[in-house]
Amino acid sequence: MNTKPTYEHFTGDPFEKEQPKDETKGAFRVIEWAYKQYGSDIVYACSFGAEGIVLIDLISKVKPDADVVFLDTDLHFQETYDLIEKVKKRYPKLRIHMKKPDLTLEQQSEQYGSALWKRKPDQCCAIRKIKPLEDALAGAVAWISGLRREQSLSRSHTNFVNKDERFHSVKVCPLIYWTWEDVWDYIRLNSLDYNELHDQGYPSVGCIPCTAKAVGDDRSGRWQGFNKTECGLHTPRSDDQ
Ligand code: SF4
Numbered sequence: 001m002n003t004k005p006t007y008e009h010f011t012g013d014p015f016e017k018e019q020p021k022d023e024t025k026g027a028f029r030v031i032e033w034a035y036k037q038y039g040s041d042i043v044y045a046c047s048f049g050a051e052g053i054v055l056i057d058l059i060s061k062v063k064p065d066a067d068v069v070f071l072d073t074d075l076h077f078q079e080t081y082d083l084i085e086k087v088k089k090r091y092p093k094l095r096i097h098m099k100k101p102d103l104t105l106e107q108q109s110e111q112y113g114s115a116l117w118k119r120k121p122d123q124c125c126a127i128r129k130i131k132p133l134e135d136a137l138a139g140a141v142a143w144i145s146g147l148r149r150e151q152s153l154s155r156s157h158t159n160f161v162n163k164d165e166r167f168h169s170v171k172v173c174p175l176i177y178w179t180w181e182d183v184w185d186y187i188r189l190n191s192l193d194y195n196e197l198h199d200q201g202y203p204s205v206g207c208i209p210c211t212a213k214a215v216g217d218d219r220s221g222r223w224q225g226f227n228k229t230e231c232g233l234h235t236p237r238s239d240d241q
Contacts, residue, residue, distance in 0.1 A: 004037045005161055006141055007168045013159040020177065027174035028058055030160045034144065034172045035063045042172070044068045044144040045133060045233070048083050049205055050183045051146030051175055053192050056087060056094070058174065059144070064093040069136045072098040073128040074105050075117075075207035079196045086193040099136050101128045117209045128207075133233060134167060142170035147234065148183075149176045155234070166235065 005011065014033075020026025034042055044059060046052040046068050059066050070084065088096060101108075108116060108127060116124040137143055147158045164171040175183075180203070187194055197205050201213035 004141075005163075005170050007163060007170060010163040010170065013161040015160040024058065025175075025177040025182070026160065027055075027178070028061075030172060030174040031055075031058055031062050031144075034142065034174075035059075035066070038140075038142045040067065041139075041141040042067075042144060043137060043140045043142075045136070046070055046146070047206070048080055048087070048195065049146070050180075050187060050194055050198060050203070051148065051178070053083075053087070053194050054178075054183055054186050055144065055146050055174065056091060057186075057190060057192055060091045060094060064091070065095055068094055068096045069099050069133070070096060071129045071132050071136075072100050073207050074100070075128070075209060077195075077197060077205060077208055077211075080205060083193060083195050090193065097136065099132045101132050103127055115209070117207070121210060129233060130166075137167050137169055140169065142172055143167070144172045144174065145234070146175050147173045148178050148180075150179055166233065 003009070003011075005014065015026065015030060018026070020029070022029065044055065044066055046056060048070060056068065059068075084096065084098075088094070103111065108124075112123065112127075113119070116127075143164075147155050149156045149158055158173050158176050160173060160176060162171040162173065186192075195202075195205050202211060203214050205211055
């Protein structure tokens with residue numbers, strides 16, 4: 001575990017053979033390892049969902065001035081922006097970057113037509129989320145994500161440390177073994193602020209046009225009406241994005 005994994009030199013998850021038994025199910029140890037390995041060359045891409053709040057709390061114990069990127073699509077709920085303000089007050093040293101897309105909503109409408117998310121959500125996500133994260137990760141060797149294995153089939157094979165083909169980076173996922181109950185137990189135990197919409201039937205909160213109340217699993221309220229379950233940040237590159 002002495003050689004720092006990079007995209008160019010990736011030999012597998014260094015924690016692959018470990019079965020974490022501590023109360024954070026390995027998360028705290030992985031976060032400590034990540035900041036020791038990458039220092040300021042690692043970025044946490046946070047959506048400020050329930051997992052995000054947990055990770056911010058854990059990360060701030062290891063690196064109080066960590067870099068945190070929020071992809072500000074200009075389409076988030078006011079409740080999400082309110083939560084970010086609360087987080088800034090609770091963790092004043094955190095460096096929270098509100099990363100905007102290159103195009104304003106007006107420019108996107110002029111170039112691609114209005115309400116692109118209704119017609120081509122993949123293209124809209126590519127403009128408002130994927131490209132901004134690409135820009136935010138430029139120069140960083142690794143990034144942190146709050147993926148959990150139980151969230152969906154596509155996330156069930158996620159490791160603590162992953163070679164990330166989407167952004168040609170290393171993706172560190174400390175919460176892979178956490179259940180939805182674990183997340184909420186931690187939030188309540190530590191009296192963490194969270195998005196008020198979680199109490200109103202929205203377990204997963206994203207952009208306003210693409211978030212509805214859940215009707216099944218935690219992510220069933222996202223992109224209802226489309227065969228789409230991911231914004232593309234966690235799937236390999238494709239030519240249409
Ligand atoms: S989640 Fe919806 S509104 Fe937000 S960037 Fe993706 S398609 Fe556009």
